[in-house]
Amino acid sequence: MTNLLEHTECNVQGRTIHRRHFVKRDGRELFLYGYRPHTLAPLNEDDSAVAKGGELRYHPLRREWNIYAAHRQNRTFKPSAADNPLAPSAEGSAPTEIPFTDFELAVFENKFTSLHPKAPEPASVEALKMMRASGRCEVIVYGPQDFGNLHSLGQDKRRLLLAAWNDRYETHYDNGCEFVLPFENRGDEVGVTLHHPHGQIYAFPFVPRVQQDAMMAFEAGYSLTKDMKIWGSEYGVAKAGGLSAFCPPYARFPFETWIAPDISARGPWEFSEEQLDGFAHLLGDITRRYDEYFQRPTAYMLSLHAAPLKAGDSFHFTAQFYPLLRAPGRVKYLASVEQSTGTFTVDVMPEMAAKTLRAL
Structure with missing residues (x-):
């Protein structure tokens, strides 16, 4: 497995944004974005097995595809600060998702993913339209601090976030995904289980109904x-x-x-x-x-x-x-x-x- 240092061509106010590509021991990719090259050595990692997505089932009355991923029932739920999986790792402590002592912004494949490029073929069910849940789900961690929001992060970090979003758009569309959705859920009322500032990215193998309808509206002249x-x-x-x-x-x-x-x-x-x-x-x-x-x-x-x-x-x-x-x-x-x-x-x-x- 490789551990590469890469540089994007993107510049923010005259500063080059660097991207480091790291492959975790369990096979998942991790990308570290920053205004400085990231050269820290990795610490210990968790190499437990990772599920490869669920399956897609079509709802004939609503005319939409939905994702079924039973393994997500066991995803991390409101951990203590000591068990925060989005924090930087520390010497002598349990490994986190990011096996480095510091970083500026990180993107990694979700361990509890709904979509996966190697998703298995679903078992057929009579009178049900089904499809592989191919695609990809990623977590984007705004920084090492376990507090903050899109306002308090500051303009420089928000510009770095936009550069990461655009890089992921390009990567997923180049890989043939049909639609890419960066998003952020914030607050208990939305069902957030990890309060470390972060967002997610879903790269779909199909165009969801909402975006399909929007695309048709624009093409019709709206x-x-x-x-x-x-x-x-x-x-x-x-x-x-x-x-x-x-x-x-x-x-x-x-x-x-x-x-x-x-x-x-x-x-x-x-x-x-x-x-x-x-x-x-x-x-x-x-x-x-x-x-x-x-x-x-x-x-x-x-x-x-x-x-x-x-x-x-x-x-x-x-x-x-x-x-x-x-x-x-x-x-x-x-x-x-x-x-x-x-x-x-x-x-x-x-x-x-x-x-x-x-x-x-």
Whole structure:
């Protein structure tokens, strides 16, 4: 197995970003990104067996594929600080997922993965459409500290995160994945079991229904660029570097906020340096506004909706925040109506949400 030092061609404000490729003892890949070359020697590692994904089953009434991965029932659940698997490893201590004493930002294959490039063929079930759960699931750890958020990380770390996201987009699309979703779950209400600041990346072997519908809408002529201009300042929250943060009039969550380039782009890999700076700034700014308004670390889901592999140039990238709160101290529950019909009941008008967040 190899332990390679690699350098990307990406520069952030004149600084080269370095990427180290390390293969763990259990065969999983680990990538270390940073403004400095990472040359530390690895410590002891856990080499226990890793499951190779689950299976995909098609829901004929909802017309969607779902992932079934029974082994994920045993994934790490709210460990103590001493057993934090996302922390740097330490001499003489139990190994963590990152077998180094320090790092800037890390991406590794999820040990409790739903998708795997070597996923087995599922056993056939009569009258059921099934498929291998190929693809890949990765964890992206924002840094060695077990505290912080997208705002407190600072602009330099957010720019490093964008460089890592773009590198993973390129890698997964080059490997034939149909859709790549970087995302972050934050807070107990979202079901987070590891509170060390981190996100995840799912590289799908198919285009999920939500993204398929979006791709079809853009190809049919829907223009988010045009609508953003029509909505104007009433739905706007903030602007930076040619990108806008806004609460769309058709938001499904109270205080749902999107970040999008003012002129359509398929994904952040097409952004200019100015746009990357603006995007990085707005990721932190929206997190700050949420925490200030809700008076606590806000529980939210953040997902990056970039173009699927085969989408055309009309696709318009958005980063979408879904808060799980509707007011300070009040949770927004997705109950029977939402779960049964997909029809959301929204307690806060998007224009009022935008006005509230804009004022912070």
